[in-house]
Amino acid sequence: MSINRTVGLEDRNGAPVGRDPREMTTEELGQLGHERISPLKALRLRCVDCCAGSAAEVRLCVSVTCPSWPFRMGRSPWRQPISDATRERLARSAFKIAATQSAPQKTAASVETQEGGATTVARTPVAAKSTTGMGSKSEGGHDH
Numbered sequence: 001m002s003i004n005r006t007v008g009l010e011d012r013n014g015a016p017v018g019r020d021p022r023e024m025t026t027e028e029l030g031q032l033g034h035e036r037i038s039p040l041k042a043l044r045l046r047c048v049d050c051c052a053g054s055a056a057e058v059r060l061c062v063s064v065t066c067p068s069w070p071f072r073m074g075r076s077p078w079r080q081p082i083s084d085a086t087r088e089r090l091a092r093s094a095f096k097i098a099a100t101q102s103a104p105q106k107t108a109a110s111v112e113t114q115e116g117g118a119t120t121v122a123r124t125p126v127a128a129k130s131t132t133g134m135g136s137k138s139e140g141g142h143d144h
């Protein structure tokens with residue numbers, strides 16, 4: 001894809017200046033060759049560009065006061081690493097959520113299928129039956 005640099009520029013007092021990316025569409029940013037990436041990855045790419053494409057030079061960068069320097073390896077040093085216990089707890093939670101979301105809801109039809117081998121069809125869940133033997137008038141039915 002060819003890059004259209006003019007999309008990223010605007011006129012100010014007769015001279016071209018960079019547009020505010022907050023006011024640009026995703027499509028316009030794409031025309032400049034930008035894609036959706038994390039700020040950390042953008043910093044890393046900036047550093048690689050700064051070092052003429054050499055990742056080895058980024059590692060050796062001596063500009064220790066550069067704002068990008070702590071992030072140049074693609075990780076934030078301010079962020080604590082996740083402990084094994086936390087990682088395990090998060091994995092268990094994700095498993096529980098996945099199991100809950102994939103479990104089929106019991107309907108009258110699925111109960112028939114489990115007990116009698118009938119074909120499952122979509123139905124509304126079975127309403128609780130009255131145990132008093134006195135049908136509900138509010139359901140519009142007639143007790144005979």
Ligand code: SF4
Pocket residue numbers: 046047048050051058061062063066067068069070072
């Ligand atoms: S930390 Fe700064 S000077 Fe060093 S490679 Fe990155 S952008 Fe360039």
